[in-house]
Amino acid sequence: MKIALVGNPNSGKTxxxxxxTGRNETVGNRAGVTVEKKCALIKxxxxxxxxxxxxxxxxxxxxxxxxxxxHITGNYIKEEAPDVIVNIVDAANLSRSLFFTTQLLELGIxxxxxxNKTDINKKKGTRINCxxxxxxxxxxxxxxxSTRAExxxxxxxxxxxxxxxxxxxxxxxxxxxxxxxxxxxxRFSQVxxxxxxxxxxxxxxxxxxxxxxxxxxxxxxAAGIPIFAAVMFLVFQxxxxxxxxxxxxxxxxxxxxxxxxxxTLIDAFKEQVSFLLEQAEANPFLTAxxxxxxxxxxxxxxxxxxxxxxxxFLLSLLEDCGYMARATVVLDPLFKKVGLSGKxxxxxxxxxxxAVPGIMAARTIPNQNERNAAVMLxxxxxxGAKLPVIALFAGAFFKDATWVGTLMYFAGIILILLCAxxxxxxxxxxxxxxxxxxxxxxxxxxxxKRAFRDMCSRGGEYILKAGTVIxxxxxxxxxxxxxxxxxxxxxxxxxxxxxxAHIASPVAALLVPILGVxxxxxxxxxxxxxxxxxxxVGTLAVCYGISNLIDTEGLEMxxxxxxxxxxxxxxxxxxxxxxxxxxxxxPPCFAAIGAMNAELKDKRWLFGGxxxxxxxxxxxxxxxxxxxxxxxxxxxxxxxxxGLIAVLVIAAVVTGLCLRRKKL
Amino acid sequence: xxxxxxxxxAVIVLVLGGAxxxxxxxxxxxxxxxxxxxxxxxxxxxGKSH
Numbered sequence: 001m002k003i004a005l006v007g008n009p010n011s012g013k014t015x016x017x018x019x020x021t022g023r024n025e026t027v028g029n030r031a032g033v034t035v036e037k038k039c040a041l042i043k044x045x046x047x048x049x050x051x052x053x054x055x056x057x058x059x060x061x062x063x064x065x066x067x068x069x070x071h072i073t074g075n076y077i078k079e080e081a082p083d084v085i086v087n088i089v090d091a092a093n094l095s096r097s098l099f100f101t102t103q104l105l106e107l108g109i110x111x112x113x114x115x116n117k118t119d120i121n122k123k124k125g126t127r128i129n130c131x132x133x134x135x136x137x138x139x140x141x142x143x144x145x146s147t148r149a150e151x152x153x154x155x156x157x158x159x160x161x162x163x164x165x166x167x168x169x170x171x172x173x174x175x176x177x178x179x180x181x182x183x184x185x186x187r188f189s190q191v192x193x194x195x196x197x198x199x200x201x202x203x204x205x206x207x208x209x210x211x212x213x214x215x216x217x218x219x220x221x222a223a224g225i226p227i228f229a230a231v232m233f234l235v236f237q238x239x240x241x242x243x244x245x246x247x248x249x250x251x252x253x254x255x256x257x258x259x260x261x262x263x264t265l266i267d268a269f270k271e272q273v274s275f276l277l278e279q280a281e282a283n284p285f286l287t288a289x290x291x292x293x294x295x296x297x298x299x300x301x302x303x304x305x306x307x308x309x310x311x312x313f314l315l316s317l318l319e320d321c322g323y324m325a326r327a328t329v330v331l332d333p334l335f336k337k338v339g340l341s342g343k344x345x346x347x348x349x350x351x352x353x354x355a356v357p358g359i360m361a362a363r364t365i366p367n368q369n370e371r372n373a374a375v376m377l378x379x380x381x382x383x384g385a386k387l388p389v390i391a392l393f394a395g396a397f398f399k400d401a402t403w404v405g406t407l408m409y410f411a412g413i414i415l416i417l418l419c420a421x422x423x424x425x426x427x428x429x430x431x432x433x434x435x436x437x438x439x440x441x442x443x444x445x446x447x448x449k450r451a452f453r454d455m456c457s458r459g460g461e462y463i464l465k466a467g468t469v470i471x472x473x474x475x476x477x478x479x480x481x482x483x484x485x486x487x488x489x490x491x492x493x494x495x496x497x498x499x500x501a502h503i504a505s506p507v508a509a510l511l512v513p514i515l516g517v518x519x520x521x522x523x524x525x526x527x528x529x530x531x532x533x534x535x536x537v538g539t540l541a542v543c544y545g546i547s548n549l550i551d552t553e554g555l556e557m558x559x560x561x562x563x564x565x566x567x568x569x570x571x572x573x574x575x576x577x578x579x580x581x582x583x584x585x586x587p588p589c590f591a592a593i594g595a596m597n598a599e600l601k602d603k604r605w606l607f608g609g610x611x612x613x614x615x616x617x618x619x620x621x622x623x624x625x626x627x628x629x630x631x632x633x634x635x636x637x638x639x640x641x642x643g644l645i646a647v648l649v650i651a652a653v654v655t656g657l658c659l660r661r662k663k664l
Numbered sequence: 665x666x667x668x669x670x671x672x673x674a675v676i677v678l679v680l681g682g683a684x685x686x687x688x689x690x691x692x693x694x695x696x697x698x699x700x701x702x703x704x705x706x707x708x709x710x711g712k713s714h
Contacts, residue, residue, distance in 0.1 A: 277668070277672070280668040281666070281668070282666070282668045282669055282672055283666075283669045283672070286669055286672040286673065286676070287672070289676060290672055290675065290676055294676065294679060294680075354697075356697055464686070464698065465698060467683060467686075468683045468686045468687050468690075468698055469683075469687065469698055471679070471680070471683045472680060472683050472684065472687075475676075475680055591697040
């Protein structure tokens with residue numbers, strides 16, 4: 001038996017799906033989170049012995065598909081004909097939701113209505129007569145609160161009962177009408193009558209309440225952006241400076257008792273393994289491969305886990321309480337001013353978690369050119385995989401780590417704005433008529449349990465990545481660093497003759513204008529970063545032989561405070577900032593490039609996008625390093641001439657493209 | 665070759681082989697982005713057109 005979960009965006013379909021199947025698909029307190037269909041078996045707890053497959057479909061407002069994800073929903077229902085449709089209806093927005101419901105009922109597929117979010121109605125004193133609604137719509141109506149799994153057993157039971165039954169059309173006159181504005185008007189008026197028969201409200205939509213007053217501040221065109229900046233700063237302060245490092249490094253209480261952190265435990269494990277192998281007089285190369293290449297490289301990445309997990313937890317809380325939806329409203333006017341589609345805000349916000357779903361979320365943009373621009377620009381938002389890189393450089397080079405993370409996010413937003421202007425100039429797009437309508441969810445106390453579950457899920461995936469892709473890369477890096485081109489072991493202090501040094505040196509030469517030195521280790525980190533951005537951290541750890549990249553106090557004690565910490569990497573603070581920016585804003589990992597390829601459907605756009613990202617990252621980091629060096633030392637840094645030529649070539653190409661478009 | 669070296673080699677092969685096996689299995693299941701926080705949320709379809 002196959003059931004389809006269908007409904008308006010943000011009605012709670014994916015939450016119902018997760019609860020029924022035990023999956024942990026991404027949910028969000030706003031529309032547009034689900035852009036693809038997902039299938040899974042319903043847990044026996046709900047289905048008993050019967051095998052029921054639930055299909056979670058993207059939200060749609062009507063059967064007349066307008067966006068790509070609405071097409072997916074419409075096509076699935078029409079072509080694959082599920083056994084039963086479970087229509088998830090937002091009980092707090094009954095009149096809006098029932099428009100789609102009445103269309104679904106005309107398909108003749110057995111249907112059950114899940115009247116979701118009934119807890120919000122109870123709080124507001126809104127009552128819906130379910131029996132009457134069921135009678136009028138000729139299908140069972142079950143009250144549910146998906147976040148608490150309430151009513152789901154009854155929902156599945158009602159669904160099973162509907163299997164094989166005939167679904168009557170409640171309003172045959174509407175079904176006969178040809179599609180168009182007149183039919184829509186009649187349907188709306190029918191829905192209005194229906195709602196009036198079943199719903200009694202104490203609070204009306206037109207009434208201004210406390211939430212509206214809070215929204216006036218949080219989404220204010222002038223105050224909204226500083227508030228958003230302050231919120232993001234606080235999130236970084238807690239995750240990167242307050243709570244995250246404590247969980248990573250441990251905490252010493254006043255009485256001297258020390259609670260060990262994750263990094264402390266990993267270090268102790270690594271030292272213990274080294275000690276035991278030394279005692280056993282094991283082969284030094286094999287010992288180093290195991291302790292430095294494998295354990296050291298992986299632990300350097302895993303060491304950032306607490307910081308990343310705290311950040312994910314806080315972002316999840318912000319999402320759940322309804323703030324992230326407000327953030328999209330705050331950013332929307334900014335994006336529109338530079339000619340981006342208003343709907344592009346969603347991909348950029350989703351892209352802060354991972355660029356792949358962010359890129360896919362661009363499907364909600366109907367215009368092809370606007371959609372392509374959003375796909376190309378989404379990777380500029382620092383994703384979760386880039387967080388360890390930010391944390392590493394912020395912690396190792398800058399005492400106040402918080403502003404670095406916040407700066408990178410806002411630098412990403414500024415780059416999106418500037419590049420949007422550029423892309424529109426080159427492509428000749430003019431999306432002035434674009435719009436962005438978002439339904440702001442009710443404010444609510446965030447669900448700590450859900451945020452914790454989300455954090456654990458992301459943490460688990462992070463460990464999986466560290467234990468597979470990163471581990472293999474680190475082992476390969478260690479081996480390439482240990483042997484020279486004639487496959488002889490590299491003598492101590494002669495790492496420059498290694499295979500890795502030979503491979504990375506050409507890239508290192510290109511990076512001189514942004515680093516000031518030809519550091520093949522940094523070049524190798526950049527290249528492995530294309531496999532997965534966390535690899536930047538792992539590769540640096542293996543190449544420099546440092547596994548604890550979080551304990552900056554330890555580094556400072558080891559190498560001396562301030563700029564001397566830079567001696568570990570052999571670059572200045574300005575160069576570190578430039579290198580960080582290059583890694584964050586250069587083309588994303590291969591998986592994200594693959595997603596770009598799938599969404600852009602045109603190689604010219606794909607290669608144009610990659611070239612744009614590379615050019616922007618190189619130009620920006622060149623400017624940061626050279627201008628920063630000029631300010632701090634009074635003269636430009638090494639590689640200025642070469643870098644300037646590269647930047648001028650980029651500028652000439654861009655100007656040429658813009659002029660060509662003008663002529664056309 | 666000492667016994668301890670053989671043990672280390674075995675451990676390394678086991679660890680690297682295990683990692684490769686996990687990647688291989690995930691690829692076979694159609695996952696394109698191993699360890700991606702959203703790998704369950706998107707079938708990704710990297711390289712395929714939708």
